[in-house]
Amino acid sequence: MTTLRFRSAAVRAALAALFIAAGVLVATDFAEARAGRSMSFGSRGTRTWSTPAPTPTAPTATPMQRSATPQSQMGQTAARAPGTQPGGFFNRGGFMGGLMGGLLGAGIFGLLMGSGFFSGLGSLSGILGLLLQVGLIFLVVRFVMGWLRSRNQPSYAGGPNPGVGGPGPMQRSALDDTPSPATGAGGAPGRFGFGGGLRGKPLQLAAGDFDTFERTLTEVQESYGRNDRATLARLTTPEMLGYLGEELDELARDGLENRLTDVKLLQGDLSEAWSEENRDYATVAMRYELKDAIFERATGRLVQGDADRPVQAIEFWTFTRERGGDWKLSAIQQGRV
Structure with missing residues (x-):
């Protein structure tokens, strides 16, 4: 009974952490309001x-x-x-969107079923491990997307010309x-x-x-x-x-x-x-x-x-x-x- 109570508390704590993280993402998007709301x-x-x-x-x-x-x-x-609806972090399609959705979905499903990406959530270390893994995956995907974008950027000859310009x-x-x-x-x-x-x-x-x-x-x-x-x-x-x-x-x-x-x-x-x-x-x-x-x-x-x-x-x-x-x-x- 004690173990079950602890596991339930761990699940609630992990879900709360995920909701807080989602709230931070929404707040970050909302903070840059202005015309266009930081979209393209x-x-x-x-x-x-x-x-x-x-x-x-x-x-x-x-x-x-x-x-x-x-x-x-x-x-x-x-x-x-x-x-x-414009694209966003959770609305991106294509390979990267599917990859992130699949990894995050697997982690949350595993969390609810009593296992994270690599281990269970039977302890506080399991919760922190899950959040750390989600963060690492996010950073890796950001790096890969940036690398792919850099390969597609147009190259240009000649840089800034400090001698050109008006008032x-x-x-x-x-x-x-x-x-x-x-x-x-x-x-x-x-x-x-x-x-x-x-x-x-x-x-x-x-x-x-x-x-x-x-x-x-x-x-x-x-x-x-x-x-x-x-x-x-x-x-x-x-x-x-x-x-x-x-x-x-x-x-x-x-x-x-x-x-x-x-x-x-x-x-x-x-x-x-x-x-x-x-x-x-x-x-x-x-x-x-x-x-x-x-x-x-x-x-x-x-x-x-x-x-x-x-x-x-x-x-x-x-x-x-x-x-x-x-x-x-x-x-x-x-x-x-």
Whole structure:
């Protein structure tokens, strides 16, 4: 009887630890609220499912997780249409998602049946051993996924050019150079990822375009924080407005508001700029800071974040315009350093 009571207590303790760990994952995702909630979504024309070219600000970007653009026949996973749930740690498909799901499922099933991955839970050491094994498996899978991603990243010749750039944090790389199919928008050979099967013609940008990108970053975040959908409709494509509107609707249902203030671009540079038919695209890597906090609408109580302490983010923002029209935000992808 004593052994059975102890084993029941051990199972309850292990399940509690797993629920706490899951809560930490949810809290971590919730902490990075802001517009887009740290996801990668939107459209980049025919380059939607290709990785943006690396820059000094952000060497790589996370793959697109949600887009209305159908995926081309290039052996990649199917595109997500608007309204579907984005991928996440527990929603990843494919080999890695199945591997993690199988390992975690085996461990939890074993826990409930009285055995862990390699041994039973008849003692506290068994519980700690299970949690340690789950952690080790997570780290191994993260390492393998990072290695596979690194093999698929586009290589580029030439690094940062410290002698190029204009006023402010956004680098206006070699704006006066004549673009060519082999060089890209700034004339730096291979740096902006043109060629190599990517579609579209290289596009030359003006200094005013970079000013627009920086201003749009601030206006999108602050209008999102005010739930100002009219301004968001002016600054974003209909697809992006739909995604951001879904997030604002979810906050409203929960009686919350995400206040975003003091947005400041710290560093930025061009990744890619190209034209397709009568539409232009530009993807820019940006590192910026802002104050990001979530409050209860009814009471004004702080729920998440710090209203007085800025946090930083690194993202690729893609802008599009009809020829001769205004730039609008069409995609956000999370950057990695």
